[in-house]
Amino acid sequence: MTDCLACRIHRGELRVPGGVLYDDGLWRVEHAVEPTPMLGWLVAKPLRHVECLDELTPGEAERMGPVLRRMAAALRASGVLPVRPEKVYAVLFAEAAHAPHMHFHLIPRTAADPPERRGPHVFERMREAAANPESAPSPAALQALAARIRAFLQSAASL
Numbered sequence: 001m002t003d004c005l006a007c008r009i010h011r012g013e014l015r016v017p018g019g020v021l022y023d024d025g026l027w028r029v030e031h032a033v034e035p036t037p038m039l040g041w042l043v044a045k046p047l048r049h050v051e052c053l054d055e056l057t058p059g060e061a062e063r064m065g066p067v068l069r070r071m072a073a074a075l076r077a078s079g080v081l082p083v084r085p086e087k088v089y090a091v092l093f094a095e096a097a098h099a100p101h102m103h104f105h106l107i108p109r110t111a112a113d114p115p116e117r118r119g120p121h122v123f124e125r126m127r128e129a130a131a132n133p134e135s136a137p138s139p140a141a142l143q144a145l146a147a148r149i150r151a152f153l154q155s156a157a158s159l
């Protein structure tokens with residue numbers, strides 16, 4: 001699909017702050033596109049244009065669980081985020097007209113996040129960042145976090 005946001009990113013037509021965090025040839029993980037709502041808001045998606053879980057090949061499906069687990073481990077590893085999340089949400093909707101490509105939002109949720117920002121309400125952060133882009137993390141902060149995530153993924157602790 002030529003105008004699919006994920007496919008455009010995979011073709012290099014759009015850059016995501018911090019660059020590619022993980023790519024195994026089937027799945028890729030990056031920060032959410034700008035304005036990235038918060039540090040650690042990641043997006044995991046198959047490289048191939050797939051719109052629903054049942055369209056994954058057996059190989060893509062087998063890789064999905066380990067990818068999600070490793071990225072959650074990266075976000076919860078000591079020193080990766082300023083505050084270690086209590087949970088990492090994994091949310092798949094792919095409902096936006098420009099982004100039908102299936103993608104999991106991986107979203108850290110800390111103890112400090114108030115009830116009105118938990119569960120599905122966390123997507124308020126995406127709306128707020130779009131309305132107020134200067135509230136989003138800086139490119140430098142996202143690049144620094146990306147380097148910590150890549151370092152964790154290269155360590156034995158991530159396996």
Ligand SMILES: [Zn+2]
Nearest residue numbers: 004007049101
């Ligand atoms: Zn696509």
